[in-house]
Amino acid sequence: MGGNSAEREVSLSSGEAVYNALKNQGINCFKFDWSGDNLDQLWAQKFDKALIVLHGRGGEDGAIQQQLENRQLAYTGSDSSASKQCMNKASTKAIWTKHNLPLADSVTTSVGQIVPEIDFPLPWAVKPILEGSSIGISKVEDKTQLDSALKIAFQYDDTVLIEQWIEGDEYTVSILNGKALPVIQIKVKRGFYDYESKYHSNDTQYLCPCELSNADEQKLQKIAIQAFTAINAKTWGRVDFILDQNNTPYLLEINTVPGMTVHSLVPMAAKAAGLSFDELVLAIIND
Template sequence: MIAVLMGGNSAEREVSLESGEAVYIALKTQNIECFKFDWNGDNLADLWSKKFDQAFIVLHGRGGEDGFIQKKLEDRNITYTGSDSRSSKNCMNKATTKTIWKENDLPLAPSVVSNANEPIPSITFPLPWAVKPTLEGSSIGISKVTDQSQLNEALALAWKYDQNALIERWIEGDEYTVSILNNKALPVIKIVANRGFYDYKSKYHSDDTQYLCPCGLPETDEKHLQSIALRAFKAMNASNWGRVDFIIDKNQKIYLLEINTVPGMTSHSLVPMAAKAEGISFDELVLNILND
């Protein structure tokens, strides 16, 4: 019996419910015994009262992507999809991720971390800056700072979600994403967001955002991006499936943005899109994640 864990109490709850429904339908279509479980943050006792031997985690954001639910399942020796609790925790924290990637000589934009209870650190790289919470996904709480006078307001927004905010050099360029499935990089997708940058609305509610697959890069460049994504994924000790996001600037310099260990599985989501380009249907994708 498979428990499809969805919902959660993070800012990404709405997307998680949609992802979970899609996964649930795919499992049922393939005659796999399963049930949906909407975790709301304090009803785990209800989950443990049910009989199941594996969890398909489609909980996005805090609680589901930061190692919390993974650790709870590990404590009960219940297998689950995705990365383990330690890797999930590290991947969810953008500052930790950047530290590990820097140690592995991976391409990054310069950044500093600002704590809500401490003075703002010295910023030695030029404007514009991206300011974002270290523990949120889906571009929630992100601001573009083009003038120093905007920094306090941007930090205040980020600190609503987390006491630590990442201040990072804003890289102008084209956005790409590489999905990872069972230690293999899927075809690269180029993201063209008409809103200026790929924010929450562009990801989940806009029909104007374009997803290009094939991505338009020469084959050698696409393979290079895929190899960096796999290096970044393995450096974090991530496993099973996930997604690594990039920006390539006008000089063709590559910058890693972030890693997602429980990416979206909605109609707008990128992992299913990349899988389809590889000839993998949504139902097959769900089985591949489940059976790794």
């Protein structure tokens, strides 16, 4: 838990919750706060398996997974290769495109590059390709706002995704051991589902049941499984969507180490499926 990414605070909360769940079930475990340069302290300890709740870079991009693989140590979730691809929004979209999955139009640009011609309509979402939790994302409603949005995104990454902004309702599908859990609809009071809405706002609403018809919910679950499988993700994760006014779904992104805090969506979906938080943690670690 912890890490040195922009999501450190959330990861510490996730780690505390997961640690307590393991202790509740009599599992011999310890917390390890990875600060980015203290892994020698981890290798000095004996353990059978690492439960990874490191969000963002270092924990969700394959880095810690690769370190564990190098030492032939077991861990939860997707392997280093899949994690690396899932963390990169551009790579993820490229793979999903090959599998004919529903996506908004987009282009990428990097620091020092001329922005490619954008042939899809405003508004646009501008987002760093390697950040999670909606960090660094801006909505561009006029072309004059693009430079400012790029400047914000480039604070977090050298490469940025410019994507057609789809107006609609946000939904998320949690995956656990090959099955899609009940869909959650996310309703925010301010703008879009950004970092503040995710972790600090008490006004954000999470609807489960999600108010979709059974057919539409099953459609989202099916696409989520396809998206999860296409990227070779494993064990658990979360796939995020927007549905436009015509109920047409668009994939947003995949999270291979989603939040496990009191505000988090995977525990909420698991509860709707009849799994307690403790049971969810056990299902993740026992895969």
